[in-house]
Amino acid sequence: MGKASGNGKAIPRILIVGGGYVGMYTAHRILKKLGKDEALVTVVDPRSYMTYQPFLPEAAAGSLSPRHVVVPLRSVLKRAEVLTARVTDIDQNRKVATIEPIAGEPYELEFDQLVIAVGSIARTLPIPGLAENGIGFKQIEEAIALRNHVLGQMDIAATTKDEKIRRRALTFVFIGGGFAGIEAIAELEDMARDACKIYPNIRPEDMRWVMVEGSGRILPEVRPALGEYTVHELEKRGIQVKLNTFLESCVNRRVQLSDGTKMVASTIVWTAGVKPNPVVQRFGVPLGERGHVKAGATLQVEGFADVWSAGDGAQVPDLANPGKWCSPSAQHAVRQAKQLADNVVAAVRGFEPREYKHKHVGSVASLGLHKGVADVYNIRLRGWPAWFMHRTYHMSRVPTFNRKIRVIADWTLALFFRREAVGLGSIERPRDEFAEAAGEQRKAA
Template sequence: MTYQPFLPEAAAGSISPRHAVVPLRRELKKCRIVSGEVTKVEHARKTVTIQPIDGPSYEMAYDHIIVAPGSVSRTLPIPGLSEIGIGLKTIGEAIYLRNHILDRLDVAAVTPDPEVRKASLNFVFVGGGFAGIEALAEMQDVVADALKYYPELDPKEVHFILVEATNRILPEVGPEMGAYAARQLAARGIDLRLDTFLNSCVDGQIELSDGDSFRAETLVWTAGVKPSPMLQQTDLPLGPRGHVNCLPTLQVATLDGEVLEGAWAAGDCAQVPDLTNPGGWCSPSAQHAVRQAKVLADNIRQVVLGGAPKEYRHKHVGGVAGLGINKGVAHVYGIKVKGYPAWLMHRFYHVSRIPSFNRKVRVLADWVLAFVLKRETVALGQLHAPREEFLEVTPPVAPKPKAEEKSADKVGSSR
């Protein structure tokens, strides 16, 4: 299980990428872990179809099902986005983003072409929520540290550009703290393009709605999320946005409110009424997901024992966001904090939320080492193409013609 709030820090090298991932087999010792993909859910028959890592698919029956596949990046039909865009929803994407940005510095340092150099040093981030701002701030810190070892590059040549469709960033921490974060990022030289859309990025040619056009070899897309597409392969009732429709008890229900016995959902994939905001839905956040999981587990136990489930009620307490090392903003329980104290709040909130004592200790150890030692500014090699070098030195061998094989067999048998 990936703890997604730590992905920006994993990309920046502030923590080891593997420490943002919780090993389920070790933590859920009394559970049977099935490695595979759910391709179909038929609640009418109470069966799921599983495609394992290897071998044919098969069905598994159940008494209760908890649907919690989370969310995926919400993309738009923008020309070129699928070719060059980088998401930030998985640990693999975080590692790839780090490798890619550091590789761009290497390219810029050696290329004789000024246009390639300029495009390599333009880093575009689309989306001004938690994921986009934290990733942008962390990666700018990484580049600033790495440039100390690139005498060929002038820091003034590096440009980080944020493209945000609305007129503010970090809406989760409120207008005042969001405006403070915007001022801090602008003071660091980050180009904030608010009320601006990405129109096209074909072949790295960035076209913005404000009329600006430039080349960039890095485009990070963090403009929101949508429910996992897996939900479309179920017979569970879905809301207008594609979420599983739920009651406040986290029981799956039809749009008319009829409970589907034995079906439950929580997290980013669930459409759960927000009882503290009548008419609204719980936002897709780690804060709600963690709390919903606890209520859901208690409710299943109550139902199995013949009791009644409780409603999930949690007022959003605010948010904390890191803006790079020693920088942050927070708006929690009406209290507004900024700078170093907010950064500490951000770190200790998330280390308290990541599952397992093992991971808490390892993340804390990573932070201590990062404080004592210099930041690592090295890419992790050809991680996404590990066999490339081996293939280059291994010439292909054509298979023997069948006639030659038969002839060789005859010679062998005659001997």
């Protein structure tokens, strides 16, 4: 169904839907293993880059350049056909996908092997005011916007004479105490605390940082003792941690919590988990109770020999823990992508696929500059050693040698220079000043 090779034989097309962790790593490995006349690899994603999500908190805090947290798909997948578009529908009987490009009419694309790697999206709830006032934290755009927003609120607080406006500007609420939420609030509080040095009339104690978690503990991926240590460390920095508490409303930025707490906050960040991308409902494949694509241990979708899935959006049995599913983590995603690529190559060449099995080695989390927690190979670390392990592990996992060097360069420069506390909120509205000038000129005419 792909294009014809030099000898006139049709080259099979491997269609990879999604250019995130699983999509990019799978495509990269397939391209390394298959010759150019063995298969045509097509990657479809609405973004032209892959985001290394574990580094989003550091990008938001200014410890890493945002450009170094993303990997351009076309640069890494030179032999692949990369389409900046969406797959809106798949006809499994005809083996055809409907492609919706960023401009122009939709069209159909045939495939021989299909990899579903659309990942997950933020899991939100119908809370009044959340859609209008909440900020997500899953993509690089959101990390940059959040950094600009926090520093912009500090600008407002440093300038206004209205105490109510100042208090609202310096109140920051984060919902969700998993890795994303804890790392985000820890890194951004650390950045804002450092930024206070250039704001003479803002002290760290003037700011109010609140972490809201619905369960009885934070960081469920690590042992309870490390979660308790993290709460203690955050509270030492003045961050309020509210467990067994839910967000009930945030209409007009008036935050109301289930424990009766009320506050007005200009910053409301939602990090309360993820759910499978709902687009898979139109892909003609079996789904689990929570909307994940049902896949077997070989990463083949149930009922199909030539459809594959892995990562956050897939329900894959964890052979290392019988009866359980693989957790939605970067650790599993990267390793699943490797096995998935090998299995697709085997299928193209007429061999049997192998099962995926990996024992989770543990987790690491950053709590700001030189602070962290780690639970790896039954070894628990805190403080600087855990922070160093966090950076070392994720630096090793960042794809491409180019990106690794750029990340190391950012960290090295940070040893000698303070991070820039500059908010560029206006960058999200680049035409405002020009439009105003043009409007004034039109009035004058």
